[in-house]
Amino acid sequence: MMNKVIALLMFCFLITTVACKKDLIDVASLTTNPFDPDYSGAPIFTYLSDTTIDELVNGSPVSTLTIEVQVHTEYFGRPTTYQVAYNDGTGPSTPSNNIPNGLLTIRIPNVVGGQEYCNLLRLANGGAYGGGNTICVTAD
């Protein structure tokens, strides 16, 4: 009887120990928020289409690559305003009010046909950068 009581207590103790271990938050596993710089979930930006058009700029012909990108706002924790920064923040930022329905248009001037152009897009808000991913397109 005594042995059974002790065994039961030890079992409860072990169960409690294991159960309590799970309550801690593993910071390294927090990578699901698109606004987190460590985001590692599904791509926030996905390629839709691209076109290379020749334009005249100051009388000179220039090839410009236009890329249509879908911003997956459904991954956001809640609806919010945001910005999208190009080239890991070194490029210009586009505010969300210029991204209707999450459709972002990127223009890359002076492209050379047959060359691949990659752009690291990142979500930004409040002056800080969150998650993002790279979109690579080959100019026509």
Place this chain on the structure above:
Amino acid sequence: MSNLSVSVRTTGNGRAVLTISKAFRERAWKFAGMEPLRYTLSIAVCCLMSVSMAQNTGTLRMLIDPGNDFSFIVDKKHRMQQREITLSEGLHELTIWAPTRRMVDTAVFVIANRTSDLVVRLPYSQEYVDYRAELGRYQTKKRWMRTAPLFALAGGLIWTGVAIGKYGKAKDVLEADQKDYDINVDPAAIGALKEGTIPAHNEDLEKARTNLYLASAFTAVSAAATYYISRRTAKWERPIFDDKEKVRFDGLAWLPSHSGGVFMASLSINLAR
């Protein structure tokens, strides 16, 4: 005094003197055919009984503490257990006793045709006093042996309850942090959450968890100790009162049983041989 005469007279101290004339004895011997001496003794006994019957008596009311269950022996012969007794006039020796009390010897002078009160408080016997002291020590020790782990168990349960409450709060805080992370849209705030707030709250939860483990372990040990000590103390032998005064009192007088105290014996004869 004629030749055929029998006379009885009493002295001042209650003794009877029988006088039988020689002619009476010879005549009685002839008629009864008995030995003169035996006949004389028979008559003397009859006379003495008559004298004693004629003696005056008084009543003694026994007011004894304890008021019930006391016994007494009158004149070292007759054991009784009643509240009132009628005795012949004169000095009597009483030995009074009650369970757990000491035996008390006292002399009582009974006055004829009067009811007297005998007030006696029987003191507790030394064996009973020692027994009570030993019993008290036994009970105190047993009580403490049983209540100490119970107090520890109660304390452990309270401690565990408080620890669970603190652990729950720490857990709630972390869950709030997790929700905050999930819906936060400010990268700077998320960075602060991951680098400062959540690690701090994790540490709080670890402390609460350690406290909960300690409290649970203490409670478990207390419960085991309570169970073990309860079983162990249940086997302790309670002190038994050995009333030696009763043995002494019982030895003072022969007490007949309901059947009259008859000694029975049997004899077997083997008829086969």
